[in-house]
Amino acid sequence: MSFSFATCNRKSALGFIQKVYPSKKITDTKDSAGSLLDFVEKDIVRIQDPLMHGDNIEVIPGNKWVEDKVTREAVILACEVFHK
Numbered sequence: 001m002s003f004s005f006a007t008c009n010r011k012s013a014l015g016f017i018q019k020v021y022p023s024k025k026i027t028d029t030k031d032s033a034g035s036l037l038d039f040v041e042k043d044i045v046r047i048q049d050p051l052m053h054g055d056n057i058e059v060i061p062g063n064k065w066v067e068d069k070v071t072r073e074a075v076i077l078a079c080e081v082f083h084k
Contacts, residue, residue, distance in 0.1 A: 006046035013040040013047040036078035
């Protein structure tokens with residue numbers, strides 16, 4: 001059994017992402033983390049807490065995650081902004 005400390009709170013998720021990417025300007029806007037945070041707010045995905053998981057946090061399925069290709073691709077696309 002494993003435990004994951006993650007949030008579906010939009011503001012907390014933004015703070016977690018900003019902590020892991022301090023050299024990038026991460027904001028709650030469409031050109032930045034806004035699309036990913038929309039998924040977080042709907043509890044489709046959650047963002048792990050860097051205080052518990054370190055700098056290698058993951059985007060993990062939330063309570064309303066439904067495994068399908070379209071959702072998975074949309075979440076991956078929303079995460080790509082952090083790797084540019």
